[in-house]
Amino acid sequence: MTGLVSLFRRLEGPQTLGRGPAFWALFALVLAGALAYPLFSDGYTVGNTVYFFVWVFIALSLSLIWGYGGSLSFGQTAFFGIAGYGYGILTINFGAAYGFTWIALLLAIGMAALVAALLGYFMFFGRIAGVFLGIVTLAVTLMLERFMAQTAGPEWRIGAARLNGFNGMSAMPPLTIPWFGGPIPLFADVGLYYVVLAMLVLVYLGLRILMNSSFGNVIVAIRENPERAEMLGYDIRKYQLITFVIGAALAGLSGVLYTVWGQYITPSSMGMTAASLPLIWVAVGGRSDLTATVIGTLVVLSGFQALTIYGSQYALVFMGVLLVLTVLIAPNGLVLGVIKGITKLVTRRKQEAA
Amino acid sequence: MALLQLRDVNKHFGGLHVTNSVNLVLEQGEIHCLIGPNGAGKSTLFRLILGEHHPGSGQIYFAGEDITTLKSFARIRRGLSVKFQVPGVFKGLSVRQNLEIALQSRLHGAALDKEIDRLLAFLNLEAEQAQLAGNLSHGQKQWLEIGMAIALKPRLLLLDEPTAGMSPEETHMTGEMVRRLNAAGMTVLAIEHDMAFVRQVAQRVTVLHLGQVFAQGSIDEIVADERVAAIYLGQAHA
């Protein structure tokens, strides 16, 4: 019981913005709005909204590894792809009966985490850090893209699942709830919306607790000064590895949900563009804060989507400009800057009133 | 009993022989000062003791155990702790959080909060506890890092130029603090240039010169040693 209470107390802390009744009232309001939203919309639009939610997990994984941990990783996209393909291969082979899609979801995330554990072990225990970490992870991502792109031939199959080269894999079953009256498949519609929303809330709150725990303290300490952190008796490589694996699992969750949402996945979801875009959302939002990351990702992503109507090249150029502006104006993130500004204003008002 | 023992420790950086067959014994419970001109290899010796550098040859024993190949964090867990020459506080975190991170593996909950408050008062940083550590003055950063180092309750505390940038009063206070910690059972090895500080705390002094142990003895013996004066003067002329 006391354990549970101390867990909930970790929802607030020095590593996350937002505290006190005002913040949680706002949180409840936003959540209520998100819950009610499908009532005032149609299934198609709601399904499209899920698409935005899907990407938040990979953004959060970057916030964790880069914003909190201080290691820039281009590998999130690789873990996204591994889990996405993993889900496809598993469900195409074993079907969707008896709730297997949910087991496939977990197994696919597990695959991404396992690859991250191996890669991370060599990187962190081999003392690869800073720019080199970025280079190694980018190389892994691009290698994986190249590899998947050349699997067009019929010999590239795992059981019943053809990898299909550049055209990618498709027609895997969506997440399916086993039910007495027959299984309920969750297509990109209201049902999937609520499932993904629930995951989003759980992951967001869970990460808040994690980052405000003593574990999170060590993670930010490593970002600030790894030598000092080790000289306080922390095995920093172990902490970095665990963070990297958690991040990979979150990126993997994004990958599975993306695959489930559109029932396809292609190698280009592991390409250079795919690897850079999450970096931009997170940088623009504010990588060192979970809330800023979520807001930033949703805002930038929907802006990007709106712009692609005029052509995706322009949208990409706009993303680049946005990144440069962020780096120049608010290097810690635009959304984070705005949130901090508001917080300052509110506290000043309170002090004046007092 | 010897708490720390260096046996024939050597370290090269390329062609530079920075630590040259150093033998050093630190007795349990003493305050030992390490002095020597700039570039003598004092900080390097600390990094060898802490496992940031590994000696080309020689052994390091701590409390009777050979720790020569142990990783740094493992040495810390066995009872070593350090304040670096350049303060290594967590700049982007609050002063309070800096101390919390140093204490959290030993204490939890209310006991943790209480110990942080006690340390803040001890370090005279109560008013700055919510500030980012990066915004502190140089002297305050030194204090904070000393606080983080002693928060571990080490058996051996290594201090690399703890009073650099401090006023004479602050230097004296630091000396008193070191003596109090020592009276409570902590062994201390301090690198220091400030002779007033060395005189205030040191029970024994080792002079390091060109990577070698040049002289060893009480502060009076060292001050009276003309050869020691010569190497410092030599540097002043250089």
Ligand SMILES: Nc1ncnc2c1ncn2[C@@H]1O[C@H](COP(=O)(O)OP(=O)(O)O)[C@@H](O)[C@H]1O
């Ligand atoms: N990582 C390193 N690589 C190469 N040379 C180094 C390194 N660290 C220290 N040195 C050299 O070793 C010598 C001793 O340095 P140091 O131990 O910092 O001296 P002190 O602390 O006594 O002033 C200096 O000449 C310094 O330039």
Ligand SMILES: [Mg+2]
């Ligand atoms: Mg030095």
